[in-house]
Each structure stands twice: as structure tokens, then as C-alpha cells.
Amino acid sequence: MLLGSVLGMNAQNPIIRNQYSADPTARVFNGRVYLFPSHDIISPVEPERKWFCMADYHMFSSNDLMDWTDNGVILSQEDVPWGNPKGFAMWAPDCVFKPEGPQSANSRLNNGKYYFYFPDAPKEGRGFGIGVAIADNLFQPKFVPQPTPIQGAMGIDPCVLQASDGNSYLFWGGGMIQVAKLKDNMVELDGKPERITLPKGFVEGPFAFERNGKFYLTYPWVRKDGGTECLAYAMSDKPMGPYEHKGIIMAEHPNGCWTNHHSIIEFKDQWYLFYHNNAYSPSFDKNRSVCVDSLFFNADGTIQEVKPTLRGVGITDARKAVQIDRYSEIGGKAHIEYHDTLNYFLGWKTVLPKGGWVKYNRVDPKSSSAQNVCVRVKTTAATILKLQLGAYATNLNIPATKGEWKEVNIAVKAMPQGVNDLKLSNIGVAQAEVDWITLTESPREQYFTPATAAAMTPDKDGFIRRWMLLEPIDKPNRSNTVFVDTYLREQFTKEYFPGQMTVLPKGGDKVTVDGKSLTWHALESTRFNVKLFRFATGLEKQEYGVLFWAVTVIDCPEEIKDVRLAAGSNSASMWWLNGEEVLLLSGDRRMVKDDGLSPRITLKKGRNILRGAIINGPGMSDFCVRFIDEKGEPVKNCSITLK
Amino acid sequence: MKRLIFSLLAAGSTFLNINAQIGEPFIHDPSTLVECDGKWYTFGTGGGGLISDDGWSWHGGAERPGGGAAPDVIKMGNKYLMIYGATGGGLGGGHSGRILTMWNNTLDPKSPDFKYTTAVEVASSDGMEDNDAIDPGVLLDPTTGRMWLSYGTYFGNIRIVEIDPKTGYRVKGNKAKDIAIDCEATDLIYRNGWYYLLGTHGTCCDGVNSTYNIVVGRSKNVLGPYIDNVGRDMLAGGGKMVVAAGDRKTGAGHFGRTIIDEGVEVTSFHWEADFDQGGRSVLAIRPLLWKNDWPVAGERFREGTYEIESERRGYSLELAVDFVRLNVPRQRGGWNQPAQQGEQPTLIGEQKLDDVKGAWPTGNIDIRIGDYMFRPHQRWTITAVPEAGGYLSNPYFKITIAGTDRALAATSKMEVTSVPSFTGADEQLWRIEQLTDGTFRIMPKAIPGKKGVNTVYCLYSIGDSTPTLAKYEFKSDNSKWNFKEYAK
Secondary structure, eight states: OTTSOOOOOOSOSSSOOSSOOEEEEEEEETTEEEEEEEOBOOOOSSSOOOSOOBOEEEEEEESSSSSOEEEEEEEEGGGOTTBOTTOOBOOOOEEEEEESSOOOTTOOSOOEEEEEEEEEOBSSSSSOEEEEEEESOSSSOOOEEOSSOOTTOOSEEEEEEEOTTSOEEEEEESSSOEEEEEOTTSSSBSSOOEEOOOOSSOBOOOEEEEETTEEEEEEEEOOSTTOOOEEEEEEESSTTOOOEEEEEEEOOOTTOOOOOOOEEEEETTEEEEEEEEOTTOTTOTTSOEEEEEEEOBOTTSOBOOOOOOSSOSSOEETTSOBOGGGOSEEETTOEEEESOTTOGGGOEEEEEOTTOEEEEEEEEOOSSOOOEEEEEEEESSOEEEEEEETTEEEEEEEOOOTTSOEEEEEEOSOOOOSOEEEEEEEOSSSOEEEEEEEEESSOOOOOEEEOOSSOOOOOTTOBOOEEEEEOOEEOOOSSGGGOOHHHHHHHHHSOSSTTTTTOOOOTTOEEEETTEEEEEEEEEESSSSBOHHHHHHHTTOOOSSEEEEEEEEEEESSOEEEEEEEEEEESOEEEEETTEEEEEEOSSOOOOTTOEEOOSEEEOSEEEEEEEEEEESSSOOEEEEEEEOTTSOBOOSSEEEOO | OHHHHHHHHHHHHHTGGGSSOEEOOBOSSOOOOEEETTEEEEEOTTSEEEEESSSSEEEEEEEOTTOOEEEEEEEETTEEEEEEESSOSBTTTBTOOEEEEEEESOSOTTSTTOOOOOOEEEEEOOSSSSOOOOOOEEEEOTTTOOEEEEEOOSSSOEEEEEEOTTTOSBOTTOOOEEEEOSOEEEEEEEETTEEEEEEEESOOSOGGGOOOEEEEEEESSTTOOOBOTTSOBGGGTOOEEEEOSBTTEEEEEEEEEEEEETTEEEEEEEEEEEGGGTTEEEEEEEEEEEETTEEEEOOOOOOEEEEEEETTTSOEEEESOOOOOOOOOOOTTOTTOOOOTTOOOOOOOOOOHHHHGGGSOSSOEEEEEEOOOOOGGGOEEEEEOGGGOEETTEEOEEEEETTSOOEEEEOTTSOEEEESSOOOOGGGOEEEEEOTTSOEEEEESOOTTSOSOOOSEEEEESSSSOEEEEEOOTTOGGGOEEEEEOOO
């Protein structure tokens, strides 16, 4: 992936791929889906406890169930006044919105609050309490926990049903499933809890909802002695029951993952089941991952059993990596494997031997002129992959990649617009391993190539494209409003690593900044502007709230007097020539060609070292630099080296 | 210091009534203004929009489903094509943007015909590429009839795609083309052989500290390259200023152009913060001027005391009264006599209203145009009459002789006169609009005996010395006037 195209994720199972996630409660607020899962971690307690371990909650959200945004931590165990700050017991949560007072039908304003329900271990004593944390909004929400847990509701797995009778009901687990009405304040029980009678066997994780006047209570259930959890459901005409057991929503996990826990939502006229498995932790089933699949009702209101898929839901945007290892069908001895069994989060690859094929349903290239296929592939000999999209077919000539992963771009006749099933078959002889495939209008832009030793001058407009770039230094500015001159001077002149103002690093050299090892990369920009944002994302480093260092060498055959350094940067930057400060671009800047120019300076005969530091909060960071002579012409009679 | 602050505030408050569009003009990313059944509409980020009966007083009430950011709208025959970004531009939604179009037969939400068609996607970004498909701006090319859409934000490039103007769908096989970086909330316009790409530069959404400003590049080809005034491509960050902060307002963003008449244009945009409205984001409408084929926003028209100069001859609008000579002795020894050492020149007082007013008739006084001599009968005070309503860009004004209530008025014989005192009658109210060349046209709100609001006849130099009312013609300097601030 190094400096290649970094491709985002499409909705395939699991849907959260940068961390473990479990017990997913999905809710729809204002047309956007919000996901409130538990956050499994590997126990940080020594010796490692091989058990459930959860210290905080992240919130995720999506407009389409495909692109998921991690909105970050919304509550940590240290924040709960009554909770044990080292309890690691922040199990399955829920979140509901309650309007404040009567709402006008067309009001877009949320005059109300979000109530987040969560189990936690109390500071003293045993078992679990159920807490409530309240936030005014979900845009950078601040959930403030109540000082005490809900009185009278000891247990885990809270779920709030907001019924059409205008009342809210709290369901929870803990050896059995109980329910109680909530008072209007949403933080106190209104009356005694009632136990819900369900078939024999362990139950937990209730999720209750209402549809067409019927109430559904759904729950993980161990139906066989010594078995693991399936998802079952019961129905009632009343919110608090009695509930009549109806059947199974999802069978036990075939790989033995002991738990399952779920939620059910309707979104854009389709019902969905969110659940979890242990796809990223095959040998330890307490580190789980959230999945989603479509759910269907029968005409009589009963639920059809959901078969878990790899493919997940939605139409996959084929401009992004289509992870065909999340196939809908597979055959001809094709199979999937983990990329790396030491880091399961790297996901899977598809192994396509001769005759092997995978089918991946519902992809859309989103263009009527998609004419480029990019395959990330590994082969030892050339082969041919046949690509089919509905009735469209084309053969992709895949070169030998010497056993290395390579992104191969292949021009093809225009692919059909709209949604089609994609099939990829190996019709050659040699085996191919495929990571992903994209269908785009043009090959994805490469922003950098590794610097070579070949002679290089500034480009036709004088821009310097060969640079030594240091991986980003953490500078967590959430906005660029702080970039006033005083702040910048302080940040640009402070020492981050030894020899900062003198060193001429080599590619691969490392420095340590704030205990973090950062590497210098020798690169050539394919554009006049050096896209630092792409440098960072290409290395899977942080792209926002960062400071970059850049160094290059300008070798002049003769002294050139009275030139000026002309720079543009996003955001602020400072530049030094041969150790002397020559230019500061301050404020919240965009990268504009010739935005700021230095005073008249001299490029000496021989090597001149140009050094720059560029700082950015959010947004795309980049810079462009050239020298302009007295006549306003770009300086080009020099060579750019990194030595 | 206290006194100074007080007087500044006081000065500010006297102009409040014409400081901005009135009503509740609160909006972000306003679409190009569009007229429907005699009302003006503009649509903003989030979903709703503003409606105005006269172009001056704006209120909420316009409706657009779909949410998202920064729509644009265009009238196509008797239908309206709405184009909007379905996503929020990075706010919790990443950079996978979608641009949709939909039609409506009317923009009036109260009309039985008000119903949007199902929106169709015409452009999108995949979240990783150098583009965020929001903030569309639409152009119907008057030379070819083809429809173009620019879109994008700071997240990478501004792109252009072609739309089928009959269906509102993307033209099949059309590939998006990059035309700019470093801006957002773009718009495309065409004038006089040039295509213009207007972009919003600077920082959005930071209230009174927002540095948002509108810049422009131009091209002979709609697909670019769009070049600025120093030859810099907008793909390298180029752009020439069209409107920046000023006038107690910051953060100009999201350009739109409305052509009212030949040579009468306005630009609509938003201010991120109006210092006189608590720093809220408001709709702004300013005259749009053209200088050497570059657009630049004119200033809002300010109340004050002015000479009204004809563009035809350079003479000044005045009361037809006796010219009263100033009796100042001529300099000793003639004009070429050297001044004596240490001698201070005498300051000559100007003619005062009270020196001449007594001799003026008390009834109506005719209006003529004459040599400007900064005399009381040539000094006109222009004051907004907020209760009389307005038009795009301004309220109606009364035009009175400074220090008096004597007001300029239109007559039923299509001439102009002055009445002894302003009564608020429509023929004494004047619509003042800056033209694209920087001059002004001046129109009576109504002409006695003619029905309705006048939008045809303007104050006109039929001779060097003779004003009348005649049809506005941009081609003729007879239709044009300049307001020159009266020197104090």
C-alpha cells in the first residue's frame, strides 16, 4: 500500500475494520444511521485476562450503511461517577432520542436530548448497574453521565423501547430479561420491573421494537444445553408482554463464536439486522466485530431467518476497493485467506487458482464512462482474469508480479453504468491472489514516485518536485484559526529532533519525535504541488493536525543573485535557505502558486539546502515551491538532488 | 474614548435600515436568485430557503427536501431545476459526495403544483479521490444551449460536468474535468465571450472571523483553463477578488448572478457574519459591475448628500431657480499677483441654503440640469424609505433638496418636478440601481396615471439641460447618472 492509492472501505462484513466492535445497537436519527456498539479490547491488565474487556464506547455513523464514520469515543469508564474506573465492564449499550415537549410536524430542530444507556461495574460491590448519559446533539456529542445508575435495574444490556403509546420501556438482561416502564425523565423506573417469561435456556441482550402494532422482543438464546447463542424472537400486542416465542432470527455461529448480540432497524424502506461475530479474532471469541445483513418479514409479521453473509448490504461503489473476498458466491476451488495472521485487521485476500471464480453482487461504477480496471494482485506468472458485469465481459491480462502485491491498471471498453453483479474468473493458467478491484474512469492518481538518482531539474515552470519528506509530526490542531505569526514562529523554530536545521537525511533515516519514530522518505511529486495529505494517507499516517518537514538540495552551476523563493502552502509554512529563514506564510492559508515571495536572496554556486516546515489542522495539506529571478522568470538552470 | 464609541454606534445605527436585506434574511450558501410568479426565491444549506415579494424583504418559507449543502436552482422554460449536494461536505459524512437534480413546476410551496420529481444523481465522489461532490453551480450556456455544472470543495479539485438541460440527467459518456483547486461553493457564468468560474476562497463557518471571499478566473472555453488577472490558472490556486469583507460584514461566499435588465445585474451571496445582525449569516445582494470584462461587486448604495451628475454631459440635476452669485471680492491685483510674504489666504464660505431659499417659489419647482457649482439647489439628500418596500439590492429612496423636504417627483406628463414636501406618494419614491459600468439608473416607483410599479421609465437626459422620464436604455448615456458625494 506504500504511497499507492489508499482505498476506503465499502460496506462488507464486518463493517468496522479498525477496531473490535460488538453488541451493535443501531438507531436512525434525522435520516442518518448511528451505531452504538461495545468496544472490545485485548485486556490491558497484567496478566492478560482472557475475558470480555471494554473500557469505552465509540459512536459510528453512516448515511447509507456503507460509508461508516468513526465519530470517536463518546464515553469512557473514567467518566462515570458511580462506575469503577478500572472495571472494563462497559458492555452492550443503547441510545434513544427524546423530544422535549410537543414537536411541530415540520420542525427540523431537535428540541430534545439523546439518552445513552450503558451497563458498568459499580465502584463498590458486585454485578452491574445501568447508567444513563445525556447529550444535546450527536455532532461532536458530549454525553454527561448521571451521578447514579438507574435505581432498581441491576443488570446488563439495556434497551429502550419508545412505544406508540407514548411511553418508554427499559428492557435489560442479567440471567433473565426484565422490563420496566421509564418515567418521563428517562432516568428513573416508573413501577417495578417485571420478568419476561421466555423459553428455557440462557437469554440476554434484549432488543425490543414495534412494527405494525405488534411488539417484538428479540434476544440471544442458548437453545441447546452446552450450545452457543442464536438470535430468537417473541411477539406481543403489548410492550411489556406477555411475549410469545416465535422462532429464530439467526442460527448459532458455525465457527463456535459463543455470543451474538444484535439490533434491528428500518432504514429507507428496508429492515436490517446488526449482529456480531469474531471475524478479526478467529481464535478468541471475546474480541468481536459488527456485521449487518438485510432482514425480511413474512406477511403475518413473523421474521424470516437471516443467513449471515460476507457481502453485507447495499450497493458497492466500484470506484472504491471492491473486496471480493467478501463474495456472495465462490467456486472452482477459489478460497479466501487472511492477509496476515498476526494482524487480522489487514483483512482477507482471494486466491484464484486456474478455473477459480468469485461473484460479488450489486456493484456500481457510478459513471457512464468507466474505462479503467485496477486490480491489486499478486502472481508468479502472467494470467488472465475474466471480468463480468452482468452481460458485459472483458479479459484482463495480469502480468507476473514476482510474488509482490501490485496495483495493475488495465484500460477496458466502457463498462455498463448502474448496478450489476461482478464476477471475476481465472481463465489463465497461473494462480492469482487478488486483494481488491476498482472500476473507474481513469487510473487513480499517483501523487509520488520514489526518488531516483537520475539528474533532475526544476519542472518547466521552475517548481521543485524532488523532496525528502518526514512523516507527519503530531500537532493536534482541530482548526487552522490558531495559525497566527507568534504561534507559528514558536512551532516552526522549536526543536523536534536533533539536527533539525542542519541534517540532510537519507531516505529511510529515522528520527524520534515525542517518543514516536518517524521516517524520512525520498520522493518525487508527480505534480507541481507536493500533496502532503496524500503522502500521509499513503503511508496510513494521520493526515490532519500535523506538521511536516521537507528538505531538498538545489545544485547551481553558477551563483545566481537576486532570486526570490516563491511558495504557496496549505496551511502555514516557513522556509529556510542554507540555514537562513527566508519566508513565512502565516494564517489559515491555501496552496496558491506564488502566494508569498522571499526578499531577494542568492543561490550560491554548488549545493544549497532548502528546508521547509508546513503545518495543517484539518484539510488537504500541500505546498509548491520555486525560485523566481529578477525578470520574474522561474529559475531552472540548477539540478535538484537529495545529496 | 467613550464618546467616540458612542458616536460610531450612532452613525452605524442611522444606516441600519439599508444595511442589508431586511426581514429574516438568514441563510448560508444561497442559490442563485430565481423568480417564480412574481416572487423571488433562494435556497440554502440544510433544506429551506428564503422568499421575497419585492427582492428587498426576505423571509423563510422556501422548501427543498433532501438536506445537504449549498443548492443551486435555474429556471428552464416554465419549470425549475434544483441541483443540490446530498451530503454535508466532510461534516461527519466523509468526502463521498453526491449531487442530485430534481424538477418542480413551481417554487411556491403553497401552490397545488408544488411537487419535486424524484432526485437523480448526476455526479459523485468516492470519498478518496481529490474531490468532494457538493456545492453545485449551474450554467446554461446562452451560446450553445448546453448545461454545465461546477462542483467541489477544498477537498481536492473543482470539477465540471455536462447536464442534459431537457432531462436534468448527466450527459451520457461525459467525463468530469478538473478546473480549479483551493476554493469551494463555485458558480459558472457567461458574458461577452468569456466563461467565468467564481469560487469561494478563505475560511468558512468561523462567524465574525471567517475570511471567506469570492474570487474569479475566466476562460474562452467552458472547460477551462480558467485564468486570473495575472495569468495564473485556477488549477494553481489563481483568482481575482470579486467581493471581500467590508461594511461591517465578513465572509462573502457562494456567488450567484442575476440579470435584471440590460446592464443591470446583481450578485447574491452570503455574509458569514453581519456585525449589525448579531454576527448571523445573512443574504447579501450587491450590484455586479464589470470592469475590463472582470466582474466586481459594487458597494451598497449609501444614504447621503450628493450631486446627481448626468452621464450624458456631466451636468448636475438641480432646481430651476435663479442662480445666485456669490459676492466675494476678486483677489487684489488679479490672479497672477504673487502672494505677500506671510499672508494667509482667505477661506471663502460656500453658499448656504438659507442664503437662497427665501427667493425660491413655494409650490412645485421645475427640475433642470446645469453646470455643477455645489450650490444649495444642486445638493440632493437621499434617504431610504423603508416602509415603502424595495427591489433587489435596495429599499426605495426619497430624493430631497438638502436641508429641506422638497422632493423629486415624477409627473403624469412623464416629466420630473419637485414638490414642496415629501408625502410618501409612490411618484416621490425612487429606485436607484448601479449599472454594470458603475453609473446609476434612477426610476420612480410609480408614474401618476400609469398602473403598477414602474420598471421601464427612468430619469433621462433628453437634452444636456433637460431631464425627463423615458425608457431605460443601457446603450444610451441619457439613462445614466452618477452620485458624487457632496464635499463637506
